[in-house]
Structure formats: structure tokens, C-alpha cells
Amino acid sequence: MPDTQTLYIDGQWQAAADGATREIHCPANGELVASVSEAGRADVDGAVAAARRAFDSGDWPGTPAAERGDVLLKVAAGLRAAKDEFAHAESLDTGKRLVESEIDMDDIANCFDYFGKLAGQDAGRLVDAGSADVVSRIVHEPVGVCALITPWNYPLLQAAWKVAPALAAGNTFILKPSELTPHTAVLLMSLLENCGVPAGVANLVLGAGAEAGAPMTEHPDVDMVSFTGGFETGRHISSAAALSVKNVALELGGKNPNVVFADADFDAAIDNALNAAFVHSGQVCSAGARLVVEKSLHDKFVDELVRRAKMIRLGGPFDPRAETGPLISAAHREKVSAYVQRGIQEGAVLRCGGEAPSGDLENGFYYLPTVLDDVKQGMSVVVDEGFGPVVTVETFDDEDDAVRIANDTKYGLAAGVWTQDAGKSQRVAGRLRHGTVWINDFHPYLPQAEWGGYGQSGIGRELGPTGLDEYQEAKHIYHNLRPAVTGWFEDGGDQ
């Protein structure tokens, strides 16, 4: 496949209608990775038309669900077989350490397996209509043409969480990955084609949000938009999709509290607080970017956190000594830097980091792991998502105080609770207004467990049975076995 024929529309690899391309550079060193096609409205129109035709023909939606599931199982096997190629491509685009991309590929294959097995298990539901003369049942049907729009931080994983259930449920789709990280989406389309997904069912457009994303969200022939990305973009997409009353699923940002009680296992809590905040340089929606620590433990815990944060080795995706990598772009590093500076101006105490590293990493977009201590609720670094290697530190007095602080956010994506008191951990978990709560852990997610946010972290859930429901309509079929005259209206004969 030539580099620039990277749009996949109606089963054909093609260049953008106007010939536009974009260069992809590795964030770790700025080197050119490749040049790919950059779609515009005409390409989106073509992709939506193909997806519409494929859906309306009824072939894919009418394929027995278990057969669609078998295709997904083949995709999972194909991903495992080509794991090295996929992981390498993901690391070049994102700058993420190879080992992290490899873990992502395992998670992605597991996601296809999960939805492959779930497809075909649903026989609908019989409803008791209260009469022996009526058969009343609920059947689930695909929503139709889905626009799937995804971010750059976990490019293929976030796409898989949409593509796998959309296909399992019998939809057709147009995927638009982030313009910064297109490669694994191209590889996935090729794999879908090889695994027997028919032409027009899976379509790929690459390109920027305004030029390639927005036309999808406004298009009258799109039935559903599933979006993962930032809050502001989500709000914009939600209003655009509302004009034609599309189904909308939103997976947005987070500002996630990691609550550490004084009776926590100290070593495990420290290690996981580092992991929560600094893995993938904090470019994780569920990053534990708000450390909320019991007052009596603060000094010991934060001193150790800072000592360990200073030791984190930064490096490129293929540097075996690197423990975390660069930020996605120069522009994003500028944003993170301004965020930290604003926090300091508002009174946060900089304990470490707060700048780019000097020396041999200067061609990449690195930023040092940063700890901002003594922050207060209401400061911008506590309220807003930073999406960089930055953790803020707040303290609490008791259980009620911990819950109050942890819930004091417009978001509600994820939270961690560290304590050796099982009762306390369950009480606190029950009171936290967040879509995922980890007790004595941070970050794991499972394909069989729902993922999503409370509050402004989004609408709907991915993964788990609800992750399939998002891509289905529920239809009620009511069958009267003994048709009869109702008598509501008089039969006036010839009058």
C-alpha cells in the first residue's frame, strides 16, 4: 500500500480527494515516521455513503450475530499474530514505550475476543404482557451508521473499544483516529479486510477534527457518534450531533483523585501513586493526577514520592532503560508547562519537575515528572485536567473529608483508595462519584467491566455488556395472537 493511499472507503484504499497529506513525526525525537492522506468533507461524504449502503443492504446487520462474533475472534487472533508490527507502529506515532504498546495490543486483542464471544449470546427478552393471547418480546438491533472518533493517547485501544462492539452488534462505521496517530488504525482496517469484514462495513478516514471529524458529526446519514477525547471537543460534538438527534456516546477527560489513608501499605501506595500519575507521562484519561493523602501521612509520603519521581528515567519508545516517554507534541508540552506555571502562580509549591529536561532528550517533547504540593481546592491545577506528568497534593483529616475532597470535581472518571481497612475502603468506594474505583490498585481495566464517567467525564459506558448495548436499539415486538374488534369507534355502516 503506498504511503498516501491510507483512507479506506467502501473496501478501497485511496488518497484524499484533494490529494492532501500530513506528515507524522515521532514525539520522542521529531523524526518523520510517514506521510498519510488527510481527508476532507468529500472523503467523509464518500465514507458515510459507503457505510449507509452497506448498512441498508442488510447484509452485515442480517449476518447471524454468532458469525459476526467469529469474525471478531479472527481479528483478535490476527492482532496477536501481528502484535510486534502493531506495537511498533503505535510507539512510533505516540512515543510510548514499546512495552506499553505491547500491553495495549494484548488488551486490544482481549477486547475483540470479549465482544466476539458476547455477540450471539443475546436472544432478546420475553415480556409478560399480562395476557395469554399476547407474545411480547424485546429484540436488539444495530443502531446503523456509526461515526467513531478517537484520541491520540491510546490510539488503537480507544478505537477497539468502539470498533469491536459496533461490529458485534451489526453496525457499519467510519473510524476517524486522531490526526496525530493514524498508523494502527490503518493496520486494523487491513486486518478487518483480511478477516472478512465486507466492503463498506468498516471505513477509515484520517484527518483533522474540523475538516474530517466535524462533517461526520453533522452528517444526516450518520445515526450515532461515539467520541473519546477532550471535554471541549465532546461538548462541541454533542451540540453538532443534537441538530439531527443522533445517538451520542462521550468518553471525556478526568481529574482523578488517588486517596491514600495513613493505614495504607506504604510501599505499594507509593509505587502505585507514581504509576497513577506518571505512566505514559500522565497522558491518561484516568491518571491519578490528584493525590489526596491523610494529613498525618503527608510529609513522609510526599517526601518519598518526590524522591522517586526525580529518579524516573525518560526516554524514547525503544530505549530499554526508559521508564516513561515524551508528550505527544511541542504544542501539548507548551500547554502542560503553562498549566504548571499557572498553578505555581496560584500558590502551589513546586517540589520537583516543572520544566523540560536538558541534554540529549531535547529533540523530543519531554517534560519532567512534576509534583505540586500544598494545593487548594479551586486552584486551576486541581480543577482542570493537565494531561501531563503532573500530580497535585491535597490533604484530608478523616473519611468524610476524604470523600468530600475526592468528589469535589466536575469530572468523575476514576478514583483510587488506599487503606488496609476493608470496611473503610468499601464505604469510601461506595460514596465516590466516579465511574471506576480502584481499591489498593490503580489503572487496571477489563473488557468485561464497564468503563465511563460520571459528571463531565462523559455519557454512556464502553466495555462490558453495556458497551455492546450502546450500539443497539431495543425494539418491542407485540404480537396479538387473538385479533379482535376493539369497539372504540362505532361502525356507522354506509352513513
Ligand SMILES: NC(=O)c1ccc[n+]([C@@H]2O[C@H](COP(=O)([O-])OP(=O)(O)OC[C@H]3O[C@@H](n4cnc5c(N)ncnc54)[C@H](O)[C@@H]3O)[C@@H](O)[C@H]2O)c1
Ligand atoms: N474517558 C476516556 O476513556 C478517555 C480515553 C482516552 C482519552 N480521553 C481524553 O482525551 C483527551 C485527549 O485526547 P485528544 O487531545 O486527542 O482529544 P481531542 O478532543 O482534541 O481530539 C479527539 C478526537 O476528536 C477529533 N476532533 C477534534 N475536534 C473535532 C470536531 N470539532 N468534530 C469532530 N471531531 C473532532 C480529533 O481530531 C481527535 O480525533 C483527554 O481529555 C483525555 O482525558 C478520554
Ligand SMILES: C[N+](C)(C)CC=O
Ligand atoms: C481508558 N484508558 C485508561 C485506556 C485510556 C485513557 O486515557
